Amino acid sequence: MPAVSDLDHIRSLIHDRFLIELSESMQPMPVREIVATIGSLPSAEAALVFRLLDKDTAIAVFDVLDPAAQADLIETLGHTEFAEMISTLEPDEQTRLFDELPAKVAKRMLASLDPHQRDAAMALLGYRPGSVGRHMSPEPLTASVDDTVGDVLRRVRAADGGVAAYAAIPVLTQGRVLVGVIDLIELLRHDVPEPVASFMDADPVSARTDDDVERIARRSLDHGDLLLPVVDREDRLVGSFPIADAALIDKEAVAEDQARAGASEPLRRPYLLTSVRRIARTRIVWLLVLAVSAVLTVHVLELFEATLSQQVALALFIPLLIGIGGNTGSQAATTVTRALALGDVGLRDILRVAWKEVRTGLLLGLVLAILAFTVATLIYDIGIGTVIGVTLLLNCPIAATVGGVIPLVARACRVDPAVFSTPFISTFCDASGLIVYFTVAITVLNL
């Protein structure tokens, strides 16, 4: 038994939500003392104490608990009120405090929750937001390495649910370690007494709870993996990831990318059912960012106000030139953002990307410059024609290079490339484009 004073101390820490201190004060406690503490606390407090243990201790403690206490603990962990209590913590704090849940516990907890509860409860399983752990489904039917086809067939027959839920059947050791996967159809093609281990895929593809869920979703879709087993750090099975969930997550990721490429946030509901105020809210932040950064262009133009008064005609080409520059930049950004999402490029390729974009920009600039020079010389004069042509020839490679490099920099800073790129590129391309334009004009026209 823990000393009463210890128990009182723990209770007061729980009461005051001093979770860091609570976690620290339990670190040196031996397993049997923790078990005794958990036994003498009310369910919610016991669950909180259990959740603060590091994974190895939690495994040891859970194994010592009697089945009734285990069931009680699982139920409390999955309870909405417990989830709400935890959700008052900062997400950072949650991730730091809560180690990954032991496979045995995570598995039983997942299975005990209905899909609505699951969303809330997942937050406190110790998986970071955006990880596979946060989005996995309960494990499907499993087989043991010692099972025969007949054993597994019996379980499949007893279960309900369609082929999507049992397309791939994970094969586990006694310790829940994933060692293989059986394709459901193989059960039909083998005799009842055959051991499943003889024909299982012994090198199965799986996802880890801390893998990035969008990446795994994309991989499932690319490879057509109907049902991916999800394992923890020790390769123990804790859940599954069906292709239908992969499709859903990929769809949301795409919606977010598309909205951000258009400089807004995605709507969570159908367009016509979303209120004007809510739509405006998805757009205003971006407009403000753009408006504030566009003030830079006002300042740049102020520098050249004297030049402008001398030659007002220069103002006529401002929208055309910054339009072309901005577009060249966003084209490059779109291509590189996409290549990043597909894993075709990474931060290590930054110089190769820059070199490719310099040349692409030069080629584009050359075509546009020849065209613009010809047209502007015919309509205005050779002076204006030269200024416009040279400006385009210089601006396009600058815009393309910045547009191509910025998404990589954003990724390196762990910012969503789509969020960061749009305002930054348009501001940079506008401002640098204007500086180039007026510098060229002053030089060529001797202003």
Add this chain to the structure above:
Amino acid sequence: MPAVSDLDHIRSLIHDRFLIELSESMQPMPVREIVATIGSLPSAEAALVFRLLDKDTAIAVFDVLDPAAQADLIETLGHTEFAEMISTLEPDEQTRLFDELPAKVAKRMLASLDPHQRDAAMALLGYRPGSVGRHMSPEPLTASVDDTVGDVLRRVRAADGGVAAYAAIPVLTQGRVLVGVIDLIELLRHDVPEPVASFMDADPVSARTDDDVERIARRSLDHGDLLLPVVDREDRLVGSFPIADAALIDKEAVAEDQARAGASEPLRRPYLLTSVRRIARTRIVWLLVLAVSAVLTVHVLELFEATLSQQVALALFIPLLIGIGGNTGSQAATTVTRALALGDVGLRDILRVAWKEVRTGLLLGLVLAILAFTVATLIYDIGIGTVIGVTLLLNCPIAATVGGVIPLVARACRVDPAVFSTPFISTFCDASGLIVYFTVAITVLNL
């Protein structure tokens, strides 16, 4: 036997590729005469004649052919040389000339082709580009309504391939009409002598050959349909559409949308492996369209050149104002294009979309106007502050409404909203924004 003169006439039409005349001249011919004609022509020419028959006639003719002639015909139809001959026709002409292939023929032809040949051969099956018919896989294993579980199990055991290929087994009548689908797992749960008709899903989801493949791909992914049966106009099974193909098609559609939203065309190969010239080619068309349409802004500014000379400071705000206008427009376009893709809005909603965007634009304009008026009044003077504020208040609803409505108009004109919207919106918003700006300036500042 057809008269020798008829046969010569047909041969000369084939030789000269007068396919429309050929098709017309066969219309009044009775079935037995067509069969005889096909019998007396070399394989390639016979296949061409067969392919020009309307569907009902083709069914009748195929049924009369002896098995060897049927096999010969199928082989020739699937032959690369035949595909090449047909591919010299305009796509429009192909679609107009070639009716849907009878289910029996399509099915056997699909099965006889390897995946590489399939792409080429699909073009001449009479399915329009972008239809499910062009992208379907051969039909999976099927069951007949009279089959027992044992019958189907035997066939599943004899086949190779994993669960993805047999997740859903179509159940057909004698005439190949789809009447149900069996979930593979149900074969495990029912006794061998049971008829499959007793537990099949008698109201199965299927796709039609002429359905839009991107829409069906999206639906498969949304509903998690692992394997969708594909039927022709008479509900006869011709192929299947696995979820992995749906994922692939959806990925390409998304890549295209994203590239076009960024005003370029998608790259077909990984970024770093694509040459500079090829990358430039995906961007130059869009830049030229934008550059040409941006000339409009030069003309608009020329109209106000006198005003500009009087008040050069007005030029300073041009990039800021058109930047905000263009972004407001493209935000609305992105949201509505997405809503269109998801089926949330259609052309019938054009007035509701316009009304929503007018109000959203007004709200955004109001926020930006208050902010801009305050800042510009403090830094410059109340005159400039008023001009900037009023311009934003007017421009934002115009830009948002045009941005929201254009994708719907594009869809109505059967143009890809993403292709049409970007250059049109930026040009329109830039030009209209400048007109509003200078009109407001002339009025407020009494220029």
